[in-house]
Amino acid sequence: MQTAKNAAASVKETVANIGASAKSGMEKTKATLQEKGERMTAHDPTQKEMATEKKEARLNEAEYAKQVAREQNATQRQATEATGGTHSYSTTGATGNPMGGHQMSSLPGHGTGEPAGQVVEGVVKSHPIGTDTGTGTTVAGHNLRTGGGAGGYRTGGAYR
Template sequence: MQTGKNTGSSVKESAANMAASAKAGMEKTKATLQEKGEKMTAHDPMQKEMAREKKEEKKHEAEYEKEAAREHNAAQRQAGGTTGVTGHHTGTGGTYL
């Protein structure tokens, strides 16, 4: 039965990693679109450069958050605790009415 638990943990980790990747991708896209909007309204080359720098910072932040989530998910799987990758209790004990 331990193999089943490991497989379940691995599936949860993979799903959480995919969600983290998708979120990072959305954040990067949002940063790019925001930069384009700011560049269109900016007249000063300095403002355009600031928009580019802000975009790069947001993209790096999204990548950092994704990697932190992956590390957290791997630690959760290896710990084999009673919490899933989302931090919620995943036990099945008790009676629910």
């Protein structure tokens, strides 16, 4: 059983590393294409040199991000192997996997170790507004006082 869990952790690490490499490759390709475009529109050698330097910086950044992701993936695998892949209980009572190398707070740097995934300073991920209750109706449809009227009396559903 333990061998299967270690194998699964190894496969997960490999898949995550492939994803990190693919993302890095895409970033490098975008940097190269952007540099070519900037060099084509540049009129003096200084602008062309700046485009090349910018591309090199983006290539280095993409490679660094890939290496950080690989290290995090290895840390996660080692944590899974060390704990035997057993589950833990959250504060809500739901079962799940141990946090291992994953960040436990939405604040960069908080939790256990470094944040899992890419963190861009000053950028907050968006979340959908509202929730789907699954009833197929809006909350206003259930509010008997919606629609105005005097003294809190309901209007019978029609606005007058």
